[in-house]
Amino acid sequence: MKELFKKPINRYTVLFFVLTVFTGAIIATVNNNIIILFAMLAIDYIILLVVLRFIYSGYIKPIKKATETIKEIGNGNYRAKFHHPSSNIIGELSYNINALSRNLWEIAIREEIKSEQLSTIIENTENGLVLIDEKGYIHLVNRKFINMFGNSAKDYKGFLYYNVMENKVFHKTVQNTFLYERNMKGEFSHYIGLDKYYYEIIGVPIFNEKNRLKGAVVVIHDITELKKHEIMRKDFVANVSHELRTPITSIKGFAETLLEGGLGDKETTHEFLKIIYNESDRMQLLIEDLLTLSRLENENFQIVLNKFNVKELVDGIIPTLKIKAEKKQLHLTRDIEENLEMKADQEKVKQIFVNLIDNAINYTPEDGKVSLTVNSTSDYVHIKVSDTGIGIEKQNLPRIFERFYRVDKARSRNTGGTGLGLAIVKHIVEVHEGKMELESEVNKGTTVHVYLPR
Ligand SMILES: Nc1ncnc2c1ncn2[C@@H]1O[C@H](COP(=O)(O)OP(=O)(O)OP(=O)(O)O)[C@@H](O)[C@H]1O
Numbered sequence: 038m039k040e041l042f043k044k045p046i047n048r049y050t051v052l053f054f055v056l057t058v059f060t061g062a063i064i065a066t067v068n069n070n071i072i073i074l075f076a077m078l079a080i081d082y083i084i085l086l087v088v089l090r091f092i093y094s095g096y097i098k099p100i101k102k103a104t105e106t107i108k109e110i111g112n113g114n115y116r117a118k119f120h121h122p123s124s125n126i127i128g129e130l131s132y133n134i135n136a137l138s139r140n141l142w143e144i145a146i147r148e149e150i151k152s153e154q155l156s157t158i159i160e161n162t163e164n165g166l167v168l169i170d171e172k173g174y175i176h177l178v179n180r181k182f183i184n185m186f187g188n189s190a191k192d193y194k195g196f197l198y199y200n201v202m203e204n205k206v207f208h209k210t211v212q213n214t215f216l217y218e219r220n221m222k223g224e225f226s227h228y229i230g231l232d233k234y235y236y237e238i239i240g241v242p243i244f245n246e247k248n249r250l251k252g253a254v255v256v257i258h259d260i261t262e263l264k265k266h267e268i269m270r271k272d273f274v275a276n277v278s279h280e281l282r283t284p285i286t287s288i289k290g291f292a293e294t295l296l297e298g299g300l301g302d303k304e305t306t307h308e309f310l311k312i313i314y315n316e317s318d319r320m321q322l323l324i325e326d327l328l329t330l331s332r333l334e335n336e337n338f339q340i341v342l343n344k345f346n347v348k349e350l351v352d353g354i355i356p357t358l359k360i361k362a363e364k365k366q367l368h369l370t371r372d373i374e375e376n377l378e379m380k381a382d383q384e385k386v387k388q389i390f391v392n393l394i395d396n397a398i399n400y401t402p403e404d405g406k407v408s409l410t411v412n413s414t415s416d417y418v419h420i421k422v423s424d425t426g427i428g429i430e431k432q433n434l435p436r437i438f439e440r441f442y443r444v445d446k447a448r449s450r451n452t453g454g455t456g457l458g459l460a461i462v463k464h465i466v467e468v469h470e471g472k473m474e475l476e477s478e479v480n481k482g483t484t485v486h487v488y489l490p491r
């Protein structure tokens with residue numbers, strides 16, 4: 038019986054049936070023709086059934102279907118559709134439900150694209166990123182962060198930051214960001230393998246719309262290059278001061294001795310003055326080298342290109358170098374391509390030759406060989422300076438172009454070197470848009486190749 042009343046149509050049918058019988062009985066009491074009365078009632082009943090059937094299939098059934106579709110949309114299936122062909126109010130309802138699902142689907146797609154873009158940016162940014170909630174739990178770490186601190190995302194996500202991060206500066210920055218509710222900065226260095234990296238860390242508080250602290254984003258920025266430059270700058274100043282102090286101390290010392298009565302002995306006076314002259318000469322060379330470097334490093338530096346014959350240029354510098362080589366019983370040879378012309382800054386190219394041959398002579402023991410070869414390809418002039426000298430250990434090779442870098446400071450000082458020669462050569466090659474290679478074997482010798490555009 039209960040089942041019968043479940044469907045609204047049955048409920049209405051029974052209700053109408055009762056109503057009809059009731060109305061019929063009243064009419065029967067008024068009119069005694071029972072057959073007509075029942076026939077009338079039966080027709081009434083059939084009509085009612087047809088009407089109710091029409092209402093059920095035209096309205097109640099589609100509304101039920103519409104309710105199911107809306108439920109599905111509510112559950113996140115934005116592709117759910119409700120088709121009803123009629124042009125009445127149900128048709129309009131179906132049109133609006135489909136438009137709603139289409140709009141929601143488009144919004145969802147847009148959101149998906151946006152969040153994909155955001156996660157691509159977060160994952161590929163050059164900074165390490167960590168998102169921490171107000172209780173201190175980590176919600177997000179990006180790839181760069183993992184590169185910096187190791188492990189994988191699952192070792193951080195869902196954990197309290199102070200349980201998974203050891204770095205003290207990280208702790209302090211996060212604590213202060215939460216405490217003062219404003220951006221906080223810090224710096225720390227950190228080893229990845231054997232390499233030392235420098236990082237800047239910035240804690241940024243996040244607030245909700247009621248301006249209550251919701252957590253913090255921690256951004257970790259690699260400042261290794263910047264730090265290296267800073268260290269290089271400091272080293273440079275220290276090196277220059279050091280290199281200048283040595284000759285100045287010497288000059289001052291000998292001048293003082295002379296002033297304090299040393300002038301009497303002619304021979305000593307001459308010897309002291311010679312030392313003073315040599316030391317001033319050394320200082321002048323150092324200052325000239327520094328000026329050359331600073332000019333070459335200036336962004337606005339322009340090379341003066343002119344055409345010249347390479348052999349003539351080399352012939353001009355060889356005699357002085359030959360004297361130096363002969364003093365050490367070194368065999369200096371040269372092999373220059375005939376009639377080779379190049380377009381470059383003549384004075385600067387001269388410096389390349391002088392510096393490279395000078396090094397070869399300085400770092401080759403007596404009775405060794407130094408050779409210079411110059412030839413050309415269609416695009417380049419190839420300068421090659423070889424020696425049979427002391428060579429350079431592999432581990433020192435990457436550093437020898439740095440300003441003031443000398444493999445063996447004591448030995449280099451004896452040759453009067455300050456460690457600027459190769460730095461100057463490298464800069465000259467760079468401003469000419471050429472390239473440079475160096476091969477070396479300890480106790481066998483060194484070969485430097487320079488390629489300059491013609
Ligand atoms: N041909 C070479 N053989 C062995 N070591 C070399 C050679 N050329 C350079 N070096 C090493 O590289 C270092 C840097 O060379 P660089 O020419 O820049 O400086 P320097 O010769 O010491 O001084 P400067 O050239 O400024 O007078 C040298 O101190 C030396 O240790």
Ligand SMILES: [Mg+2]
Nearest residue numbers: 396454458459
């Ligand atoms: Mg040198």
